[in-house]
Amino acid sequence: MKKIFIILFTGLSLNSCSQPKEEETKTTPPPAVVLKDIFLADPTIFYNEGTYYLYGTTTGNSSLNGEGFQVYTSSDKKNWKGPVGAQGGLALKKGDAYGSQGFWAPQILKYNNQFYMMYTANENIAVATSNSPLGPFRNTSKEPLAASVKQIDPFVFIDDDGKKYLYHVRLTNGNRIFVAELNDDLLSIKPETLKECIAAELQWENTQNVSWPVAEGPTVLKKGGLYYLIYSANDFRNPEYAVGYATSTRPLGPWKKATSSPIISRNLIGENGPGHGDLFLDKDNQWQYVLHTHFSATSEAPRKVAIIEMNFVEKDQELQLQAKKESFRFLKTN
Structure with missing residues (x-):
């Protein structure tokens, strides 16, 4: 009986050792987020209903340079997304408002339940309006302030x-x-x-x-x-x-x-x-x-x-x- 007991115990031990080991799970860390500088000149930030909207003169080698005004957004002034304008990243696009070149120095304000963009183009001042800070901003008259x-x-x-x-x-x-x-329409001054x-x-x-x-x-x-x-x-x-x-x-x-x-x-x-x-x-x-x-x-x-x-x-x-x-x-x- 003693001999039989030893044989059984050994068999159990061998059977236990033959169980496959669980494979170790290797996790790959997510790639580091590379933050990029925002290249705009003459910037302005407009805050509306919990969101910051950043606009400015497009600069650098962007394909949008000279085509209008880009807009970026953020909820905390630290993490920015964009450009996210309504027209391919642009809040105002050339052709929708006054100007063919030199789109500079925009300002955004809310007035009479509309969003107004005051801006420079062709070394003149113009005004465009939109129902959203993202645009599209348009000036149907396509004329600057006199x-x-x-x-x-x-x-x-x-x-x-x-x-x-x-x-x-x-x-x-x-x-x-x-x-x-x-004047109240924001389209002309009192000389x-x-x-x-x-x-x-x-x-x-x-x-x-x-x-x-x-x-x-x-x-x-x-x-x-x-x-x-x-x-x-x-x-x-x-x-x-x-x-x-x-x-x-x-x-x-x-x-x-x-x-x-x-x-x-x-x-x-x-x-x-x-x-x-x-x-x-x-x-x-x-x-x-x-x-x-x-x-x-x-x-x-x-x-x-x-x-x-x-x-x-x-x-x-x-x-x-x-x-x-x-x-x-x-x-x-x-």
């Missing part, structure tokens, strides 16, 4: 009393910022209200001492009883292109430049050519300024989109604008 000179860089500000003002740049002995009250706001006259505003000084890219807001006009100066190709601001107690001026030096410059953020952007309030009630910079230390193009926080700081019995250096970052898409 003017006796070339004009660019439109920005519409609607005051507490409902009056509307067009801040813009007129090309007359330099790039100079003007303002005029708009008798046209006034010059500012020109590039300070040392930082014309570092190359050129005969055609540049002040451009106006953005306006109202806070604490003051109107703030944020602008850029120097030629955009100049590494010292930078951002300053002026204040006034009235939307038509007169304007007083707030400081003798820029509030955003390459000295602050370490990037060449920062400027020509737009100030907006995010969903956390934090002021942000979106802008472009040069591509690198040696190349201006294509320009890249970045963002920086802006704060109002009380100084000398006045609220002054300051940029938060450590918040500066480039916007990217996957």
Whole structure:
């Protein structure tokens, strides 16, 4: 009996060892997401119902260059998708509105339950409308705002009393910022209200001492009883292109430049050519300024989109604008 028991036990042991081993499961990690810089100049961000919409002058080697305005979207200002415009990535497409070239510096606003795009084309200012921030934006008349000179860089500000003002740049002995009250249709100005706001006259505003000084890219807001006009100066190709601001107690001026030096410059953020952007309030009630910079230390193009926080700081019995250096970052898409 003892001998039989040993044989049975051995058989059981051999049978157990012959069971196949479970194969080890190897998992392949997902490929790393490669984020890409967004190449736009003269950027603007429009916030509407939980979504941020980013527009600007198409730059770089994009096939859409010169064809209209791209738009990117984000829910958090960090993760961007696009271009996602209604027409192959474009929110406004050449042929649907005024202009055949030089589509620059758009601004988006919501007015009378429609979305308006104020923009530059052919060195004139035009207006297009859409039922969606994604477009398509169209201008059926295909005519610019009437003017006796070339004009660019439109920005519409609607005051507490409902009056509307067009801040813009007129090309007359330099790039100079003007303002005029708009008619309610946003398609024409009241000529008798046209006034010059500012020109590039300070040392930082014309570092190359050129005969055609540049002040451009106006953005306006109202806070604490003051109107703030944020602008850029120097030629955009100049590494010292930078951002300053002026204040006034009235939307038509007169304007007083707030400081003798820029509030955003390459000295602050370490990037060449920062400027020509737009100030907006995010969903956390934090002021942000979106802008472009040069591509690198040696190349201006294509320009890249970045963002920086802006704060109002009380100084000398006045609220002054300051940029938060450590918040500066480039916007990217996957």
